[in-house]
Amino acid sequence: MAGTDTSQRKARVDPNKPVVEFIGVRKKLSGRMILDGLDFSVRRGETFVIIGYSGTGKSVSLRHMVGLMKPDEGSIRIDGDEITTMTQRELEVLRRKFGVLFQSGALIGWLNLFQNVELPLLEHTKMSKRKRAEVVQEKLELVNLWQDRDKFPSEISGGMKKRAGLARAIALDPQIVLYDEPSSGLDPVIAHEIDKLINRLRDSHGMTQIVVTHDMESAYTIASRIGMFYHGKMLQIGTPNEIRTSAVPEVQHFITGGREGAVSTRSDAAIQHGRAPGMLSQRTAEAIDAAADAAPTEQVYVLLEERPDDGTPAPAGAPSTTPELKPEAELESTQEHQTHEEKP
Amino acid sequence: MKDFWLIKVFRGTGYTLVLLLEALGLFTHAWKRRAAIMGQMHIIGAQSLPIACFFMLLIGMVFALQTGIEFARFGQTNLVGLVIVSAMVRELGPWMTAFVLVARVGSSMAAEIGTMKVSEEIDALEVMSVNPVSYVVMPRVFAYAIMGPVLTVFGTLVGIAGGAIVANIQLGVKLEDFLRFAERGAEPLDIYWGLLKSLVFSLCAAAVACSNGMRTSGGAVGVGQASRNTVVIALTLTVFLNYLLTSFYRMVKRLVAGLM
Ligand SMILES: Nc1ncnc2c1ncn2[C@@H]1O[C@H](COP(=O)(O)OP(=O)(O)O)[C@@H](O)[C@H]1O
Ligand SMILES: [Mg+2]
Numbered sequence: 093m094a095g096t097d098t099s100q101r102k103a104r105v106d107p108n109k110p111v112v113e114f115i116g117v118r119k120k121l122s123g124r125m126i127l128d129g130l131d132f133s134v135r136r137g138e139t140f141v142i143i144g145y146s147g148t149g150k151s152v153s154l155r156h157m158v159g160l161m162k163p164d165e166g167s168i169r170i171d172g173d174e175i176t177t178m179t180q181r182e183l184e185v186l187r188r189k190f191g192v193l194f195q196s197g198a199l200i201g202w203l204n205l206f207q208n209v210e211l212p213l214l215e216h217t218k219m220s221k222r223k224r225a226e227v228v229q230e231k232l233e234l235v236n237l238w239q240d241r242d243k244f245p246s247e248i249s250g251g252m253k254k255r256a257g258l259a260r261a262i263a264l265d266p267q268i269v270l271y272d273e274p275s276s277g278l279d280p281v282i283a284h285e286i287d288k289l290i291n292r293l294r295d296s297h298g299m300t301q302i303v304v305t306h307d308m309e310s311a312y313t314i315a316s317r318i319g320m321f322y323h324g325k326m327l328q329i330g331t332p333n334e335i336r337t338s339a340v341p342e343v344q345h346f347i348t349g350g351r352e353g354a355v356s357t358r359s360d361a362a363i364q365h366g367r368a369p370g371m372l373s374q375r376t377a378e379a380i381d382a383a384a385d386a387a388p389t390e391q392v393y394v395l396l397e398e399r400p401d402d403g404t405p406a407p408a409g410a411p412s413t414t415p416e417l418k419p420e421a422e423l424e425s426t427q428e429h430q431t432h433e434e435k436p
Numbered sequence: 437m438k439d440f441w442l443i444k445v446f447r448g449t450g451y452t453l454v455l456l457l458e459a460l461g462l463f464t465h466a467w468k469r470r471a472a473i474m475g476q477m478h479i480i481g482a483q484s485l486p487i488a489c490f491f492m493l494l495i496g497m498v499f500a501l502q503t504g505i506e507f508a509r510f511g512q513t514n515l516v517g518l519v520i521v522s523a524m525v526r527e528l529g530p531w532m533t534a535f536v537l538v539a540r541v542g543s544s545m546a547a548e549i550g551t552m553k554v555s556e557e558i559d560a561l562e563v564m565s566v567n568p569v570s571y572v573v574m575p576r577v578f579a580y581a582i583m584g585p586v587l588t589v590f591g592t593l594v595g596i597a598g599g600a601i602v603a604n605i606q607l608g609v610k611l612e613d614f615l616r617f618a619e620r621g622a623e624p625l626d627i628y629w630g631l632l633k634s635l636v637f638s639l640c641a642a643a644v645a646c647s648n649g650m651r652t653s654g655g656a657v658g659v660g661q662a663s664r665n666t667v668v669i670a671l672t673l674t675v676f677l678n679y680l681l682t683s684f685y686r687m688v689k690r691l692v693a694g695l696m
Contacts, residue, residue: 187564211564260564
C-alpha cells in the first residue's frame with residue numbers, strides 16, 4: 093500500500109526541485125544566535141550530511157525541518173511548501189513525509205520493540221493486525237532486530253535502540269529520513285552497520301536522507317553532499333571529495349580533528365577553554381558590530397567570524413585564507429581576552 | 437534575559453490550564469486509549485491502595501484518640517463517632533488521600549513525563565504526528581480523576597474504621613454507640629461533596645504533574661526539578677482549594693437552610 097504511494101508521488105513531482113530548502117533562516121535561543129542566516133537545499137534521493145562542532149545548532153536545524161521549532165526569520169520549504177506558517181493540523185500532515193531518528197533513539201519506554209515500531213502503523217493506518225505484524229517484521233528484520241522484538245528499550249544497548257528507532261522511523265515508508273548523530277556512542281562496527289543501512293535505504297527505497305554527524309569517516313561513506321555548519325550557517329557545501337580537499341581553514345580544522353587548518357580567534361579561544369567552537373554569542377557579535385562603528389583605538393585584532401558569502405562553496409584560496417581583520421571591542425569574557433593577548 | 441518570576445507563574449498556570457482542558461477535550465480518544473487508561477488506573481489506584489489505607493487508618497486512630505481525650509473531660513466520649521465521621525467524610529478523607537496520591541503518583545508522573553521530554557520521546561511522538569496530549573497526558577489525567585475519588589472512598593472507610601477500633605479498645609466506647617452517633621456525622625450531600633472535592637484535587641494534581649513534566653528541560657536536573665515543583669505546587673493548591681471549597685460549601689448550606 094505504502095509502496096505504490098511513494099512511486100505515484102515520485103511520478104508527479106519534478107525530480108530536480110529541492111525537497112528541503114532553508115532560506116536565510118535565523119533563530120535566537122536563550123540569547124544566542126543559533127541559526128544565523130542558514131541557507132541550503134537538499135535534492136530528491138540524495139544523502140545530505142551536515143557536519144559541525146557539537147552544541148552549535150545542528151539538532152536545532154533538524155527540529156526546524158519538521159516544524160518542532162519555528163524560525164525567527166527566513167523561510168523553510170518542504171517539497172516547495174512553506175512550513176513556517178503552517179497550522180498544527182497542516183504540520184501533522186507534513187510530518188507524514190518524514191521519518192526521524194533521534195539521537196538516543198527516543199523509543200517509548202513502556203512499549204517493547206515490536207510495539208514501538210507498530211505505534212505509527214496503529215496511529216495512522218487502518219491495517220489489520222496481521223498486516224501490521226508483517227510490516228513490523230519487515231522493518232525489524234531490515235535492522236536485524238526481529239529476534240529481539242519482545243525486549244523493552246531499557247533492556248537493550250544504545251546501538252540497538254538506534255536501530256529500533258530507525259525501524260520505527262521508516263515504518264510508514266517516509267520520503268525523507270532525518271538522522272541525528274546515528275553513529276555517536278556506537279562502536280565502529282555497529283556504526284558501520286548503520287552507514288550500510290543508510291546507503292541501502294538510498295539505493296533500494298530512493299529515500300532522501302539528511303544526516304547530522306561529526307564522524308567524518310561515516311560522512312564520506314554515506315554522503316552525496318556534505319555541508320559544514322559553522323556559526324549558524326553553511327560554511328561550505330560540496331561533495332565528499334570537495335570537502336576532503338577543502339581550502340577553507342575551518343573545514344580543514346574540523347575534518348582533520350584540529351590537526352590542520354584553523355578556526356577564527358574566538359572559536360580558538362573557546363577550544364582553549366574546553367568549549368565548542370563555531371557558536372556565535374549574541375553579545376559578542378554585537379560587541380564586534382559596535383567596534384566596527386567606533387574608531388579603532390586598541391591594537392588587538394580578531395578574525396571576523398562571518399564570511400560575506402555563505403552557503404556557497406568558497407573558491408579555493410579565496411577570502412577564507414586571507415582573513416579580514418577587524419578591531420576588537422570589549423570581548424564577552426576576560427578569559428577570551430587573555431587568550432587573544434597571548435597570541436603572537 | 438531572565439523573565440520576571442510573576443510572568444513565569446502566569447505562563448505556567450496558563451499552560452497547565454490549557455493542557456488540562458485539552459486533555460479533557462480529548463475524552464473522545466478514551467476508548468482508543470483504554471489500555472493505557474487501565475494501566476494508569478492500576479498504577480494510580482490499585483498500587484496506591486495499601487499506602488493510602490495505612491495512612492488513613494492511622495490518621496483515624498490518632499484523631500479518635502485526641503478527640504476522645506478531650507470529650508472524656510466532659511463525659512461525652514460517645515460523640516467520638518460523630519466527629520470522626522464528619523471530619524473524615526468532609527475533610528480528612530478527600531485531602532489526606534490527595535496528599536498521599538501527590539506524593540506517590542504526582543511526583544513520579546512528572547518525573548516520567550519529564551524523562552520522556554528530555555530524552556526526546558515527546559518530540560518523537562510529535563514528529564510521528566501522535567499527539568502527546570492524547571497519547572501520554574489524557575490517559576493519566578483520566579485515570580487519576582477516576583481513581584482519586586475511588587481511593588477517597590476506601591481511605592475514608594478505613595479511617596472511620598481506625599477511629600472505631602481506637603474508640604472501642606482505648607476509649608471504651610461500645611461499637612453500637614459509635615455507630616449510632618456516626619450516622620449523624622454525615623448526610624448524603626456531605627458524601628457527594630467530599631467526592632467532588634476529591635475529583636477537583638485529582639484533576640488539579642494530574643494537570644500540575646503532566647504540565648511540569650511536559651515543560652521539563654535540562655536533563656536529569658530538570659527532571660528532579662519537575663518532580664519537586666509538582667509536589668510543592670499540587671500540595672499548595674490542594675490545601676488552598678480545600679479551604680475555598682469548604683467555605684463555599686458552608687455558605688451554600690446556610691443559604692439552603694435559610695430558604696427552608
Ligand atoms: N529549546 C532550546 N532552548 C534554548 N536553547 C536551546 C534549545 N535547544 C537547543 N538550545 C541550545 O542551542 C545550542 C545548539 O544545540 P544543538 O542543536 O542541540 O547542538 P548540536 O549541534 O550538537 O546538535 C545549544 O547550546 C543548546 O543549549
Ligand atoms: Mg545534536
